[in-house]
Amino acid sequence: MKRQRQLATKSRAMPNDLPTWLEYLEQLHPVGIDMGLKRVREVATRLGLLASPLAPKVITVAGTNGKGSTLAVMAAVAGAHGQRVGTYTSPHLVRYNERVTLNGEPVSDDQLVAGFQAIEHARLKAPEISLTYFEAGTLCALWCFANAELDLVLLEVGLGGRLDAVNIVDADIGIVTTIAQDHANFLGTDLEQIGREKAGILRPRHPAVLGSETLPGSVEESAKALNAPLFVLGQAFRRTPQGERYWQWHGRLADGQDVSLTQLPDPGLPLDNAATALQALTLAGLVPDAATTQAALASVTLPGRMQWLGQWCLDVGHNPHAAAYVASRLHKPLEGRLWCLIGMLDDKDADAVIANLVPRVTDWVCVSLSGSRGRSAASLKAVIERQGGQVHHCANSPKEGADWLGRQLAACDIVLATGSFFTVGALLEITLPQASHETTA
Known part of the structure; x- marks a missing residue:
């Protein structure tokens, strides 16, 4: 009863x-x-x-x-x-x-x-x-x-x-x-x-x-x-x-x-x-x-943890330990790029997270997260460039970043979207763009 x-x-x-x-x-x-x-x-x-x-x-x-x-x-x-x-x-x-x-x-x-x-x-x-x-x-x-x-x-x-x-x-x-x-x-x-x-x-x-x-x-x-x-x-x-x-x-x-x-x-x-x-x-x-x-x-499934949706891998990792695990599971495609769309909160260790991803990622898109704890795309761009990464675009939101990236994707590329529950959650609410033919940025 x-x-x-x-x-x-x-x-x-x-x-x-x-x-x-x-x-x-x-x-x-x-x-x-x-x-x-x-x-x-x-x-x-x-x-x-x-x-x-x-x-x-x-x-x-x-x-x-x-x-x-x-x-x-x-x-x-x-x-x-x-x-x-x-x-x-x-x-x-x-x-x-x-x-x-x-x-x-x-x-x-x-x-x-x-x-x-x-x-x-x-x-x-x-x-x-x-x-x-x-x-x-x-x-x-x-x-x-x-x-x-x-x-x-x-x-x-x-x-x-x-x-x-x-x-x-x-x-x-x-x-x-x-x-x-x-x-x-x-x-x-x-x-x-x-x-x-x-x-x-x-x-x-x-x-x-x-x-x-x-x-x-x-x-x-x-x-x-x-x-x-x-x-x-x-x-x-x-x-x-x-x-x-x-x-x-x-x-x-x-x-x-x-x-x-x-x-x-x-x-x-x-x-x-x-x-x-x-x-x-x-x-x-x-x-x-x-x-x-x-x-x-x-x-068994766990949304937002190494979750693959077409060319996209979504992972909520937002600290150095989690980023290291994600990096160990991802490898650059033989012919394409490994993009990373990243958005983080301001109270997270962005330097250490990005340091674990830089050796794997070839191209970056930074997105801003809203709210009092949200970090700007510009500040993430500065961290990535200090560590030798190449940032192609800064967007005001995860959706805007995904829309821009969708126009650059080649069929042989893959995308890691990471940095926060808020980043991944926003992307799960939209249809993620996939490459329909070979393109170059």
């Missing part, structure tokens, strides 16, 4: 459509990011969201990069094994509904509106509590999960860990994927300290799955201080090549038994993250069937 959260209604009129709610929530709190759990935990308590588990198993994923792909693999494999799965991710690319899915489908506008209305009733109780856009969205996701019958809930942490709104939930399993510099204004540049913040999602005596062989020591130290059983990539579990097209995974079941899966297809996502996902699922009690897992990996 579904667990309904019944709340007294106030006389205040509330919006009945999602766009109005989102606009309202963006203006609700005096600052966009306000790290801390006190306010969001209190509203969650008023809603009854912390009184009982959201599902029999909850897995929280933190890290600088790889969270989305790890979660996507877990959702695909668990769903293929018949589990009812809820996922919460952020940010979205095109529609807000992408952030919350139930059994592989984004929740409806009506579900989100009902959740936001319940949250508004709860936060307005005396004393009134202010919430950020992300905090309200996190609570809405938890409300949707609490009112569904799920076997597994997968939560992606936002920019932090210890003080991220997602961390009000005590997860059965905590995953830390990678640690690198990003969001320096909030997390600083000390990787050991960043590692401690990300490891704040771990819980005493609950499994900690570490999905990188190069994590700072602070992550493992934090897990050991909690007596959390450690499952580290390259130690408790690993992935190895199997011929040119496949890979194999070796891990441990929840009861400590070794388990292996062979002939696994490349999902087009980082294999470290896929291996980490499989290890976390086995610790959550899933005994993976080989054929089912193979089929799930062959079908």
